[in-house]
Amino acid sequence: MAASNAGTMEKRGSLKTTDSFRTENVPETGPLAIIVLGASGDLAKKKTFPALFNLYRQGFLQSDEVAIFGYARTKLSDDELRDRIRGYLSHGKDNTEDLTKFLQLIKYVSGAYDAEEGFRALDKAIAEHEASKLSPGESPRRLFYLALPPSVYPSVCKMIKFYCTPKADLGGWMRVVVEKPFGKDLASAEELSSQIGALFDEPQIYRIDHYLGKELVQNLLVLRFANRFFLPLWNRDHIDNVQIVFREDFGTEGRGGYFDQYGIIRDIIQNHLLQVFCLLAMEKPVSIKPEHIRDEKVKVLQSVLPIKDEDVVLGQYDGYTEDPTVPDNSNTPTFASVILRIHNERWEGVPFILKAGKALNSRKADVRIQFKEVPGDIFKCQKQGRNEFVIRLQPSEAMYMKLTVKQPGLEMSTVQSELDLSYRQRYQGAVIPEAYERLILDTIRGDQQHFVRRDELKEAWEIFTPVLHRIDGGELKCVKYKPGSRGPTEADELLQRAGYVQTHGYIWVPPSL
């Protein structure tokens, strides 16, 4: 969030659990400890601490109840950790009062991820904070954020369960946020789920997928179920094909070692794009309660047919293997286009094309719903293009409908135009929160709506595991593409085969203010 937006932010009162979303019978107030495990790492400095700072600036975290603890193996003093993260919070304005006060809330404890000593020291530091802040009738709240490689989740979860659980007589809660990738395939994800599930109940586990925290992703259910327009059209009778696309204009720079073990399907498609897919394709939930929404997501995932090889295109950009941490013979895809087909009454025959790539020609993520042609084309305008509803998730959040209108003037000719809802123009001055900010706030409030439930994750892995095993086994190969391009031409051919008809000569330009 831009620092310049700070002026438009409202200060909020102390955190309260929202009744309509309450998942546990928890006390609403009491000292709050946020523990960032892996505090020395990349995610912590780039996302977790900035999100916490933004929550603090907006008054969602208050000095009289919150303390933040960083934990990692690296030996650091409190001040050294603060100096490491300062630059990621300040946006160039180094010593604002808010920043200085926020940094003072942070303490650092160093220790191993599998030894009790460090976790006992962490527990002691948290307990001191709680003892100093606890008032009668209140209970401590502990939020553990695992900004760590998944390989250490089991041991870290054991340590926090055994050494950092608040004393039973104090009540309160403890919640654990785990990052993706949650496993590498169905079997490993299930094993990890069992290990963590043996220690914590499902309402304590927050499997984060930061795409679920993006403004326009959160808008999808509202769009679909609060607008009469869409209700009758959102099905196989009217929709021809759906694309969910993620593009990045940079490669795996600095993350090659991690990326090569996972690839683009595990990094983006199996989680981020599949979550968007669920929200687009699921049936209407009974209510907006987290469990009702997640029940519907599971159902639609269960209706996805096995992926066929001919519905997959894999790519790897030229130069990817030049990274010294990537093997020369790597078959890891940095690009993939995969068609999902749903076997149900609403979607039979409608391809959902999920496409993601690194080192492409642009950075954007959007959803493109292409409608079928109008029967009985009396204006002979079919060639000009089909109706499309496009949801631009990022950057420049927007949604627009491509439609055919009469060209202004004396002639009766038609032209493609759009109904455009560009957020920057329509909601001037509004602050769109960072995904992590929103999701951490949800965790504090006990709202699991935007987190992935265990059975949902299992279904997601069921869909992709056969393809992933075939890639890992070298049976499905990547084609090369040029960095800075659209990706492999084979992906465009796949799209055409799926029935997508491109509108030539039409480009949507985000309106300027």
Ligand SMILES: NC(=O)C1=CN([C@@H]2O[C@H](COP(=O)(O)OP(=O)(O)OC[C@H]3O[C@@H](n4cnc5c(N)ncnc54)[C@H](OP(=O)(O)O)[C@@H]3O)[C@@H](O)[C@H]2O)C=CC1
């Ligand atoms: N970075 C990003 O942009 C994103 C990351 N994620 C996920 O978030 C989690 C953290 O990511 P990120 O911060 O990039 O990871 P890092 O590689 O930066 O690791 C975080 C910290 O974990 C410790 N660590 C690193 N490797 C190991 C290891 N093999 N064994 C034990 N400890 C280790 C290090 O701390 P120390 O040595 O001090 O203990 C390190 O500072 C991962 O699950 C990642 O997939 C998800 C989305 C985006």
Ligand SMILES: O=C1O[C@H](COP(=O)(O)O)[C@@H](O)[C@H](O)[C@H]1O
């Ligand atoms: O989870 C991940 O997401 C980022 C892209 O996130 P965005 O919010 O900037 O779209 C991606 O770069 C990274 O590879 C992946 O691990």
